[in-house]
Structure formats: C-alpha cells, structure tokens
Amino acid sequence: MAATIQYNRSNPAVKRILQEVKEMQSNPSPDFMSLPLEEDIFEWQFAILGPRDSEFEGGIYHGRIQLPSDYPFKPPSFMLLTPSGRFEIQKKICLSISNYHPEHWQPSWSVRTALVALIAFMPTNPGGALGSLDYKPEDRRALAIKSREVPPKFGSPQRQKLIDEIHEQMLSKAPPIPQTLPNVPNEELAPDSCDEHADKVDEGGNTSKSMSGSSSGHPVPEAESLAAENTGEASAVEVANHQVPEASRRESIPRVPSSLQNAAIATQKPKHDRLLTLAALGLTLAIMALVIKKFLKINGLGGFIEGKF
Amino acid sequence: MSGGNAWSPLPSHGFGSESSGMANRAGEPVARTNSDGGGGGSKDSGSFECNICLDLAQDPVVTLCGHLFCWPCLYEWLHVHAHSQECPVCKAVVEEGKLVPLYGRGGSSAVPRARSVAGVEIPSRPTGQRPSTAPQPDHNNHYPHQNPWFNGAGAPPVANGRWGSYTFSAAIGGLFPLLSFQVHGFPQATAYGPAAGFPYGYGHSFHGWHGHGFPRQAPQGQQVDAYLKVLLLAVGVLVIASLIAF
Numbered sequence: 001m002a003a004t005i006q007y008n009r010s011n012p013a014v015k016r017i018l019q020e021v022k023e024m025q026s027n028p029s030p031d032f033m034s035l036p037l038e039e040d041i042f043e044w045q046f047a048i049l050g051p052r053d054s055e056f057e058g059g060i061y062h063g064r065i066q067l068p069s070d071y072p073f074k075p076p077s078f079m080l081l082t083p084s085g086r087f088e089i090q091k092k093i094c095l096s097i098s099n100y101h102p103e104h105w106q107p108s109w110s111v112r113t114a115l116v117a118l119i120a121f122m123p124t125n126p127g128g129a130l131g132s133l134d135y136k137p138e139d140r141r142a143l144a145i146k147s148r149e150v151p152p153k154f155g156s157p158q159r160q161k162l163i164d165e166i167h168e169q170m171l172s173k174a175p176p177i178p179q180t181l182p183n184v185p186n187e188e189l190a191p192d193s194c195d196e197h198a199d200k201v202d203e204g205g206n207t208s209k210s211m212s213g214s215s216s217g218h219p220v221p222e223a224e225s226l227a228a229e230n231t232g233e234a235s236a237v238e239v240a241n242h243q244v245p246e247a248s249r250r251e252s253i254p255r256v257p258s259s260l261q262n263a264a265i266a267t268q269k270p271k272h273d274r275l276l277t278l279a280a281l282g283l284t285l286a287i288m289a290l291v292i293k294k295f296l297k298i299n300g301l302g303g304f305i306e307g308k309f
Numbered sequence: 310m311s312g313g314n315a316w317s318p319l320p321s322h323g324f325g326s327e328s329s330g331m332a333n334r335a336g337e338p339v340a341r342t343n344s345d346g347g348g349g350g351s352k353d354s355g356s357f358e359c360n361i362c363l364d365l366a367q368d369p370v371v372t373l374c375g376h377l378f379c380w381p382c383l384y385e386w387l388h389v390h391a392h393s394q395e396c397p398v399c400k401a402v403v404e405e406g407k408l409v410p411l412y413g414r415g416g417s418s419a420v421p422r423a424r425s426v427a428g429v430e431i432p433s434r435p436t437g438q439r440p441s442t443a444p445q446p447d448h449n450n451h452y453p454h455q456n457p458w459f460n461g462a463g464a465p466p467v468a469n470g471r472w473g474s475y476t477f478s479a480a481i482g483g484l485f486p487l488l489s490f491q492v493h494g495f496p497q498a499t500a501y502g503p504a505a506g507f508p509y510g511y512g513h514s515f516h517g518w519h520g521h522g523f524p525r526q527a528p529q530g531q532q533v534d535a536y537l538k539v540l541l542l543a544v545g546v547l548v549i550a551s552l553i554a555f
Contacts, residue, residue: 012362012382019363072361073390107386107397108360108376283544290548 013071017041020110030173032115033166034065037159042067045159047166048115049174050144054123055137056084058177059144060170062152062163063118065111068099075105078118081152081163085135085143086122089152093131095121100130145177360398361386368434369411374401380410380434408435 021036034046044065050056061082068074077099080087087093094100097114126132135143151167153160359366361382368380376398386397387405394403 015364016362023363070390073386103392106400107382107390110363287548 013067013069014041016072017067020112024112029112029115031119032112033169034111034115035162035166037162039158042069042071043159044111045162045166046111046115047163047170048119049170050084051119051122055140056086056122056144058174059084059147060151060167060174061147062154062166064154065114067111072107072110075099075102076111076114078114081154082147083143084122084147085133085140086126088131088133090154091131094129148174148177366411369413370408370434371411372396372401372403372409373407374399377411381431383408384431384434405435410434410437412437 017036018041021041024034030049032046032048034044037043037045044067045062046065047060047062050059050061059082061080061084063081064079065076066079067076075098077092078095078097079092080089083089092098092100095117096104097109097117126134148171151163154163357366357369357377358364359369359379359382360376361378364379366377366379369377370380370383371377374396376396378397383397383403387394387403391397395401396403
C-alpha cells in the first residue's frame with residue numbers, strides 16, 4: 001500500500017546511498033542492521049549488537065545516522081539512542097569515523113564499515129572524548145540486559161516503526177546474554193581526544209559540518225579489511241590489532257606540476273639524441289683516423305710532401 | 310496495520326538474482342525502486358566498480374597502489390574535498406601524473422555523468438604513458454653485417470635500435486650534405502602511424518596494435534633494411550673516395 005518513491009538518481013550521493021542499501025540487503029550482517037528512512041534517504045536508523053567477550057555482549061543498541069549531502073566525500077554523524085554506558089544518548093558522538101574529524105574520513109568507507117568500527121570502539125577507553133561515557137562494567141552489563149527489553153522511543157511514528165522492526169530483527173539474531181562478566185583489559189587502547197571540539201560543534205541541521213581540528217585522532221583501519229569482515233568477533237580483533245600500533249599519517253607530498261611532468265618526459269629525447277650524437281661522433285672519429293692513417297702513409301714519401309710544399 | 314514499506318521486509322530481499330543486478334548495471338535501470346534491484350551481482354562485477362560511488366566505473370583510472378576509481382570521483386576527492394593528495398582507500402600518495410587510465414571496448418567520448426551538481430569543471434582524465442614498442446625478435450638475423458658497423462660507430466643498445474635509426478639518419482643527414490636524401494626518406498616512416506618510432510605519446514590508431522604487431526612490423530623492417538643499406542653504401546663510397554683522393 002505504500003507508494004513507490006522516486007529518488008533523484010542524478011545526484012551522486014543518492015546513487016551511492018542506494019548502492020549501499022542494495023549491498024546491505026543482499027549481504028546482511030549478524031552484528032548490525034541499518035535501514036534508511038523512507039521519506040529521507042539521508043537519514044538512517046541502525047542497531048548494533050554488543051561486541052563479544054565484553055560487558056556489552058548481548059545488548060542491542062539503536063542509533064541514528066545522518067549522511068551529509070556531499071556523501072561520500074564528507075563523513076556522516078552518529079547518535080546513539082539506547083543507553084549503553086559508553087556513549088551518551090541523543091548526542092552526536094566523536095569518533096574518527098564521524099563528522100568531528102572530516103580529515104580522517106575516507107570516501108571508500110561506508111555505513112557498513114562505520115558500524116563495524118562502532119562495534120569495535122565500544123570496549124575501548126573513552127579517554128574523555130566528546131559524547132562518551134565511562135560507566136562501570138556492572139552498570140554497562142545491566143544496561144545491556146535492559147536494552148533487549150524495549151527499543152528506545154525516538155522521532156516520528158514512521159521512524160519509531162522502523163526502530164521497532166529493526167529491534168525485532170536484531171532480537172532474532174542476538175545470542176543469549178552471558179552470565180559472567182569478562183575480564184577485558186581496555187586501558188591500553190586510547191580513542192580520539194576530542195575535548196577541544198566542545199565549543200565548535202554545530203548541533204543544527206542535517207548537513208552540519210564541524211571545524212577541521214588539528215588534534216591527532218586515532219585513524220580507523222583500512223576500509224577493505226573492515227568491509228571484508230562480517231563477524232563481529234573477527235572484526236573486533238582485527239580493529240583492535242590495528243589500534244595498538246601508533247599509526248601516524250604520512251606527510252602530504254605536494255603534487256608535481258604539469259610543467260615539470262612535461263619536462264620529465266622531454267628529457268628522455270635529449271638522452272637518446274645524446275647517444276646518437278656520440279654514435280655520429282664515433283663515426284667521424286673513425287673517418288678522421290682513416291684520414292690520419294693516409295696522411296702518415298703520405299708522410300713516409302718525403303719527396304712527394306716536399307715537392308708539394 | 311497491514312502492508313509494509315519498501316525498506317522493512319528484509320527477508321524477502323535476502324539474496325537477489327545476479328542477472329537482475331547485472332542488467333541494472335549494464336544499461337539504464339528499468340526499475341525505479343530499490344526493492345527490485347538484486348545485489349547479488351556485486352560479488353561478480355565488484356572488481357570493476359569505483360571505490361567511491363560503488364558503481365561501474367566511468368572513465369576508470371587506476372592509482373599506483375592499484376585502486377580503481379571513476380575519474381570524476383577521484384578528481385572531486387583530490388581537488389575539492391581531500392586535505393592531502395591521498396588514495397581514498399589506503400591513504401597512499403596519489404600523483405595525477407602516475408594515474409593509469411583503463412581503455413575498454415566502449416567509446417569514452419560520451420559523458421553520461423555531468424558534474425553540474427558539485428559545480429566543478431572536471432578536465433579530461435590523464436592519458437596513458439605508452440612505452441616503446443617491443444624490439445623484433447629476429448632483429449640480428451636480418452642484418453648480420455650491421456653488428457660490427459654499429460659497434461664501431463658506438464651505436465645505442467639494440468633494444469632502441471629500431472626507432473633510434475630514424476633519428477640517427479636525420480643526424481647523419483645534418484652532418485654530411487651528401488646524405489641529405491636520408492632526411493627526405495624519414496617522413497615515409499610516419500605513414501604507418503603517428504609517432505611510430507618515438508617512445509612516448511599515445512595514439513588511438515594503435516588501439517589493439519599489439520594483436521597485429523607482427524604483420525605490420527614486416528614493412529617497417531624492410532624500410533629500415535633499405536635505409537641501412539643505402540647508408541652503409543654511402544659511407545663506403547665516402548671512405549673509398551677519401552682513399553682515392555689521397
């Protein structure tokens with residue numbers, strides 16, 4: 001009974017988002033689920049499962065994603081709706097994959113890679129980042145158990161309907177909650193430090209753009225390794241391994257101007273011409289050697305030379 | 310309430326048919342809604358999809374690190390949005406002079422995607438850097454008398470002998486007025502294609518040239534043979550004349 005919506009397919013951002021929706025529906029993941037709103041394809045609802053072997057295991061955490069109009073050239077923004085003890089609810093969280101750090105964003109990343117990274121960031125130490133919380137493991141466990149009972153209430157009735165449907169899907173895929181708390185040493189992992197962005201954040205419209213800060217955020221590992229992993233456990237281990245080494249971005253080398261490129265190509269021809277000039281010079285030397293040889297032969301005949309002079 | 314919207318019935322869109330996905334990518338999509346498109350084709354044709362727009366690459370270019378992009382997508386990223394010249398996938402340094410375009414069977418003159426949304430004027434993509442033609446395998450067998458002459462004259466390496474002989478003839482023609490007819494013979498070599506003897510420069514007439522390389526090289530070989538014979542004869546005559554004069 002719902003009418004078919006015609007999207008503006010000439011927009012590259014819309015085409016990209018439609019490709020992502022198609023790919024997510026054809027390859028669903030057991031660890032998260034994400035769907036856009038019907039009336040606005042730039043507004044998404046998602047739900048992630050808590051990572052395994054952590055105090056969040058078994059929890060179902062809902063959230064909202066806002067994609068910018070320049071997507072995928074600009075990063076999206078993320079907002080959690082379910083209390084987790086790790087991220088504040090209804091407040092944009094600060095990660096290297098969100099719009100707080102557009103300098104770390106890669107256009108090859110997608111909503112799928114962002115959700116995998118979000119699952120992997122849950123057991124990490126918040127380190128005072130904007131939008132992060134640092135509850136005790138027991139409190140996080142209680143919140144994880146509570147998150148399965150009812151989905152959060154947010155937004156319009158159509159959005160709430162989407163949230164309820166996502167919650168039912170995630171409940172069917174979620175494993176039972178483990179009884180004991182795991183021992184996860186997460187003090188050694190340090191996420192982004194986003195304190196200096198507290199006064200610069202724009203909480204306004206859909207396409208809110210944050211200032212490009214100079215703080216050294218923790219880069220998300222390559223999207224190819226993220227996109228290839230569908231299981232949360234392998235992804236969490238993969239991402240955690242990437243986080244341990246201190247990955248610093250290499251300095252940007254300025255682009256070679258086209259005049260230098262043309263000069264580089266032009267130097268090839270004088271090189272060959274030089275070789276040919278040497279060849280011609282060798283031939284000339286050979287002829288001169290023949291001439292000198294002939295001259296010496298004539299010099300042997302003293303009378304002929306003296307008569308000539 | 311009854312009836313679901315286009316997004317919610319996820320189980321019915323679990324795995325779409327690959328043929329439907331391929332059909333959507335090949336031409337203009339017939340189905341306007343997303344629910345009709347099958348995403349199963351992404352596993353087969355994903356190797357040639359742009360890493361930015363996730364669609365079949367238009368005007369494809371490949372970076373040195375091996376990642377494939379549409380040229381408009383990569384240009385917009387490098388010149389409008391990126392903070393540095395880095396690969397959108399692996400953050401490697403990207404130099405526009407080292408991008409390699411991919412030429413398929415279709416004509417790339419049409420511009421199906423007008424970049425008026427971003428308001429950026431996108432130039433043509435970088436041209437490919439065509440290396441020199443491979444040397445003929447039977448180069449030495451055709452000219453057994455050439456080796457001592459070239460070695461004595463300090464000739465360039467044999468790998469460059471084919472195209473180098475043209476410039477060599479021109480150089481000799483400039484040094485000795487008696488050999489000026491060699492320069493007149495040089496334009497005949499270009500009849501086989503633009504910049505046939507030069508290592509750089511791309512010509513569309515050479516598309517698929519290597520497939521027919523051997524039959525076309527035979528006339529050029531005979532031409533080179535004629536050049537070398539005349540040149541050798543002229544030099545020999547000059548040396549004999551020098552001997553007689555003294």
